[in-house]
Amino acid sequence: MWRLKPSGSPVGFLCFTYDGSVKVMMRYLVMLMAVVFLSGCVPIWTGSTMQDDIAALKAEQARQNETLEEKQKELSAMVESARNDVASLNQMTKEATELLARNNADFGLELEQVRQELQRLVGKMEETDFNLQRLQSDLRMFKEDVDIRFADGGGTPLPEKADELYKxxxxxxxxxxxxxxxxxxxxxxxxxxxxxxxxxxxxMMGETYFEEGEWVSAVFEYQKVFKNYPRSSKAGDAVFRIGESYVQLKKCQEAQLFYESVVSDYPKSxxxxxxxxxxxxxxxGQCP
Known part of the structure; x- marks a missing residue:
């Protein structure tokens, strides 16, 4: 009969020796195929091919690992460069912001100086305008007084004593x-x-101008009261009348300041x- 035994043949793992009938041989052949398929045994040449494929895969994996490491190094370098760029950009931004702040401060200072100079010039212009109006008013009144004196022969003589003159x-x-x-x-x-x-x-001198509608001349006289006689009971009244004069001159913003001064500084007025x-x-929103 045929017997199954190991063989050193390069073409297979097993070989048969005759030890009986064909029927027994076939039975052993079926058992051999079952063992091969169920046990996962493969031919020698198939195992060699798989080893080559595994070796190739390992080599490819090694190359991929090397490529990945190179890519990681490149990426790390790019990240570091980006960080340096961001740091440089932040520094530049900081310097630009500081420079802009200094420029804004300098510009703001210059603008404030210009504004103050403009206010000074506006105030000077208003003062000049007031002086001009006062001069015109004085000239007009002087002419009227001269005309009156000539008309009545020099006018009525004035009392000399203080009480009589005041009355x-x-x-x-x-x-x-x-x-x-x-x-x-x-x-x-x-x-x-x-x-x-x-x-x-x-x-009272200011009141004479005020009653005649000579607002500028009235302001000049009222100013003398609170400047020269600040403790007088008339000081607050004079401040109020200046406000009234400014209203008549359509300068309500200026008038408001004098009204506020009366309330805060002269509560007994x-x-x-x-x-x-x-x-x-x-x-x-009204200008009285």
């Missing part, structure tokens, strides 16, 4: 003879400059309540 001025003012009242007040200021009623005299009313209207 004379008051009477003329009440009768709305503002020019005569003003002449008496001017005479009083020259002859009795140390009199305790000087604040009232100057204030007889015009405090009126100053508050004016301010209330102004806050409502």
């Amino acid at each position: 004379f001025a008051q009477d003329k003012f009440k009768n709305r003879d503002f020019r005569a009242a003003r002449k008496a007040l001017e005479s009083f200021a020259v002859k009795h400059a140390r009199d305790s009623r000087m604040a009232d005299v100057v204030f 007889t015009y405090v309540s009126q100053a508050r009313e004016r301010l209330s209207k102004m806050k409502g």
